[in-house]
Amino acid sequence: MSISVSIIEDDQNIVDQLITIFGASSLCRIQGIAVNGEAAQQLIVSHPTDVFLVDLGLPDADGVDLVEQIKRHDPHAHILVLSTFGDAKHITRSIAAGARGYLLKDEINNDLIKKIVALHNGGSPLSPAVGRVIVDSLSNQTPGSVCQVPEANVAEMYQLSPNEVVTFKHLCAGLPITTIAAMMCISPHTVNQYLRHLYRKLNVHSRAMAVAKAQKIGFNYEH
Known part of the structure; x- marks a missing residue:
């Protein structure tokens, strides 16, 4: 089955190019x-869609704002920004709103097509210049000044x-499985089930990797 794609774009030349592709x-x-905006x-x-450009x-x-509206209407929709703006403000606002990819026009x-397929399969396609902006933004932060993500x-x-969110917080805080189970009023076996699901969704394989992921995305796991 093909991936359905909706295009939100006012430049007719870009629209024609996308139609050809x-x-x-x-x-x-x-x-x-x-x-x-009104048509968007x-x-x-009115049009359930796998991927929005x-x-x-x-x-x-x-x-x-449209990215946020898409995510409110359909949390499972994949959003790829196509823009002439390659600055940190536009990039970070878009990602925070729910975009999972950002390409320059x-x-x-x-x-x-390959990038849309990758996005649909859980990837995050970025233009090289966009990736550099994100890395530079992170590297310019002073130690301990990670932007906290709700x-x-x-x-x-x-x-x-x-x-799974609660388990993520307790895990990153360094609590042992038995303590996590007691705090959540569940069995250690159930905690381990949550951990398996959590690791799979985060694409990590250990507590250390989960903590590194939390720090990278700015997840506030302090109790």
Whole structure:
């Protein structure tokens, strides 16, 4: 089954380019196209879609607001930003709003199909320049000045259940399994079940890796 893709973009040249790219592939199909904010809002609520391609620079809407609206309407939708903006502010706002990929428009080519498939399968395609901005932003932070991300955002980002979020916090705080079980009023066996699900969703394989992931994303696990 092909991946359904909705396009939110006001530049007709970019739209035509995307139509050509998708028309040459059997892996993706265009579900809908919106060229302004009003049409985008209608598209979001009326056309269930696997992947949304969102332009940030619409004439009558903030693309980041549309990203947030997509995630509220369908938390499972995948969002890929296509933008001319490559600065840290636009990138971080988009990711915080729910985008899981960010590509610059001058890099749109036939490889876009592969990147959409990767996004649909859980990946986070980024333009090299965007990746550098993110790394530079992180490296410029002073020690201990990690931006704290709310639990709800972490839960949405990795599709964690409430119990998995609590387990994540206790695990990163260094508590042993038996203590976690006692605090959550469950058995150690159940804690281990939560941990297996947690490790799989975070794509880690140990407590140390989970702590490193928490620090990387700014998850506040202090009690």
